Amino acid sequence: MNFSFSGRHMEIGESLTQKAKDACEKLEKKYHVEFLDANIVMKKETYLFTTDMAVKTNTGNSYFVVSNADDPIVSFELAIQKLEQQFQKKKRPTKCSKKVERNTFDNPVSESGEDAPMIIAEILDDLPLMSVSEAAKHLDENQHVFIFENISNSAVNVVYWRSDGNIGWLDYKIKR
Numbered sequence: 001m002n003f004s005f006s007g008r009h010m011e012i013g014e015s016l017t018q019k020a021k022d023a024c025e026k027l028e029k030k031y032h033v034e035f036l037d038a039n040i041v042m043k044k045e046t047y048l049f050t051t052d053m054a055v056k057t058n059t060g061n062s063y064f065v066v067s068n069a070d071d072p073i074v075s076f077e078l079a080i081q082k083l084e085q086q087f088q089k090k091k092r093p094t095k096c097s098k099k100v101e102r103n104t105f106d107n108p109v110s111e112s113g114e115d116a117p118m119i120i121a122e123i124l125d126d127l128p129l130m131s132v133s134e135a136a137k138h139l140d141e142n143q144h145v146f147i148f149e150n151i152s153n154s155a156v157n158v159v160y161w162r163s164d165g166n167i168g169w170l171d172y173k174i175k176r
Helices: 013-029 072-090 132-137
Strands: 002-008 034-044 049-056 064-069 145-150 154-160 167-176
Touching: 002 013, 013 034, 013 072, 034 072, 049 072, 064 072, 132 145, 132 154, 132 167
Parallel strands: 002 034
Antiparallel strands: 034 049, 049 064, 145 154, 154 167
C-alpha cells in the first residue's frame, strides 16, 4: 500500500500517522480489500481542521471523503467513518455461491446434478464512436468492460478494469 499522510499549514505527528495506518488496515481486513493508494491531507483553516482522504482499492474503486471539525483527531475519525459508509454502500458479494466444474461447458449437466452456468448473448447493434478516455469514463462498479469504436482509427476497442485496479485498453487492429 502506498500510504501518505501530510499536513498543510500544520505538522502531522507520528501518533496520528500511526493511527491512520491502523485505521486503513482495519478497513482493509473488514471489507476484504487491499488499498493500493491511501492519501490523506489534513489542512488547518482558520478554526477548522479539514481532512481530505483519497483511497484506491484493488477492486478498481476509488473513494474520496472530506470532513471538518475543530479538532484534528475528530476530523480524521469523521473521515474514516465517511469512508466506511462508502464501503458499506459498495459492498457486494465477492464470490459466486454456485460451484462450477471446469468441464461443464462440454457437459451441460454436471455429475453432481447441478446445472452448468448459462451463457447469455448480448447483441451490439451499433458501437459508440468515442476516444479511449471517454470510454474509460463509462466504466463503473456495475460495468467492468466497455466496447467502443475508437474515433482515432475506427477500430473496435475495449476498456476494462484490471485486477490490479488500473484500466486496461485493448486496441484491435481489425477495422469494422
